[in-house]
Amino acid sequence: MKKILHFILNGEPVEMEIEPHLTLLQVLRDRLEMTGTKEGCGMGECGACTVLLDGKSVNSCIYPALEVEGRNVTTIEGLMNSRGNLHPIQKAFIEHGAIQCGFCTPGMILSAKALLDENPHPTEEEIRNGIAGNICRCTGYLQIIQAIKAVSQKT
Ligand code: FES
Ligand code: FES
Incomplete structure (x- = not known):
């Protein structure tokens, strides 16, 4: 049975009906067309799917979408x-020059943001x-x- 999910995505409220087994990555990419978040391993090991949840980095490929109810999600967009x-x-x-193919870049930048927000230096x-x-x-990694x-x- 589908469930209603509400959360804040990049500062905007989202309300949608989803199947309860969906991951946050599936909701972001397949339902909301936020394709900046990448799918690599799909198993929580590569970080390509990293997004911020209430400012902390999470692997969205293994994060149940329903668990973001009422919370703030930030993607590279x-x-x-x-x-x-x-x-x-x-x-x-x-x-x-920290970007080459760019596949890791959205996740890498969001992990860097989570780090610098918590520890600016x-x-x-x-x-x-x-x-x-x-x-x-x-x-x-050196350029990153x-x-x-x-x-x-700079701060
Ligand atoms: S896609 Fe590799 S950790 Fe999520
Ligand atoms: S995986 Fe290609 S730039 Fe990092």
Whole structure:
């Protein structure tokens, strides 16, 4: 039997009817067409599907959609400001060459945001730990770490 789900997505209220077995990733990509959130492993291991739930990073591929009832979800589409400007972390990823194929990038940026919101001046080790759940097959991580470090040094 379908259930009604209400939550806040990127600052906007959402109300929808869903099958109770759906994951948050399925709701975001297949029902709401928010395709910035990627599906990699589908098993909670690669971080491509990372979104923020009340500011904390979660793997949406293994997160039951009904458990976001009444909560705040942020996807990569929600990071730009109302004037269409990229978030400073997005700008830093571009400036530091931290994006190659881009598949890991939305999840990586959201993990970086969760880290910097909690700890605005992380050490390199803390940055590495903060993105430990996000796998990148292209960059070797160095440029990603440099981009996150650059943002932390600007604030
Ligand atoms: S797709 Fe969710 S962790 Fe890999
Ligand atoms: S840029 Fe390709 S997986 Fe990270």
